Amino acid sequence: MVLSRSRNPGWSLMSERSHWYRIGHTSHLEDCTGCTVVVFDGMPPAVADVRGGAPGTREIELLQPGRQVGKVNAIVLTGGSAFGLAAADGVVRWLAEHGIGFPTRFGPVPIVPGAVIFDLGFGEPRHVLPDDGYAAARSATYTDRRTGRIGAGSGATVAKLSGAATPGGLGIATVRVGDNDVTAIVVLNALGDIRDPETGRWLARATDPRGARQTGREMAVAAQTRSSAVENTTIGIVLIDGAASRDAMVRCAISAHDALARCVVPAHTLFDGDTFFVVAQSEGSSSPGEILALASATEIAVERAIVGLFPEPFDES
Numbered sequence: 001m002v003l004s005r006s007r008n009p010g011w012s013l014m015s016e017r018s019h020w021y022r023i024g025h026t027s028h029l030e031d032c033t034g035c036t037v038v039v040f041d042g043m044p045p046a047v048a049d050v051r052g053g054a055p056g057t058r059e060i061e062l063l064q065p066g067r068q069v070g071k072v073n074a075i076v077l078t079g080g081s082a083f084g085l086a087a088a089d090g091v092v093r094w095l096a097e098h099g100i101g102f103p104t105r106f107g108p109v110p111i112v113p114g115a116v117i118f119d120l121g122f123g124e125p126r127h128v129l130p131d132d133g134y135a136a137a138r139s140a141t142y143t144d145r146r147t148g149r150i151g152a153g154s155g156a157t158v159a160k161l162s163g164a165a166t167p168g169g170l171g172i173a174t175v176r177v178g179d180n181d182v183t184a185i186v187v188l189n190a191l192g193d194i195r196d197p198e199t200g201r202w203l204a205r206a207t208d209p210r211g212a213r214q215t216g217r218e219m220a221v222a223a224q225t226r227s228s229a230v231e232n233t234t235i236g237i238v239l240i241d242g243a244a245s246r247d248a249m250v251r252c253a254i255s256a257h258d259a260l261a262r263c264v265v266p267a268h269t270l271f272d273g274d275t276f277f278v279v280a281q282s283e284g285s286s287s288p289g290e291i292l293a294l295a296s297a298t299e300i301a302v303e304r305a306i307v308g309l310f311p312e313p314f315d316e317s
Contacts, residue, residue, distance in 0.1 A: 021038050031154075033084070037076050090133030092110045095112070119157075168190065182297040188306055202313065248280070248294050
């Protein structure tokens, strides 16, 4: 596999289309919440990696090593905190209506893991409901690559250590690895500040209440954070075209969190529920070199998905 990191046709912010998964959204912009659903053709293998201290998830355990299923029909990323997990019920209903799910003697059972962000403090109070998940699954297409305030990113915010916040959102970026793409979908709702790891420039920063120039991490060390302990979390999905081994998917999940830690300062805090899913089109063997290439592509894709949400650097003046 050949991986290109330069800003040329080797990678792009958005691929034009996929051929094995569809993305759909339900957005409530006035209420600052929503959900995003990725619906898969077939039942591809998946893993999950939770690093934050305050996660909100569904069906994560079945994606761990040694479990019977280890595959998914869809994944839900949603706002609404624990209430938002209900969106997955609507996705299950839509899949069941179409005869999609893990085969059993009594009919297919849809497998729909998910993760949530906390966005209840913005906009009018509104819960993400099963009907929102149903609508997102029904509207999913192979070509939807919209980013920003959409779906699960509708109410996402960042840089909250001072108690204020900057808009986050849903980012997508794709990196080419050989003949295949690695795509990252990231819902950025972090407690920490945001920086571009390539340039070192800050993209979003908390404002020190005393007016001093401090990073969010320095404010955290000084115990000056005014953020609530539950109003954060970054969640995402990494999608690997073609076949990959489970070891490769596990390494990609680790690399996704590595990229998050380079962009979000501080990351993986007790107050974040940072969670990444990795899904490959199919399961196969991966050489050590291929695993390294896929993991490196994952790092770049996650970084670019995050950085792409901030077209202008933070104003230091």
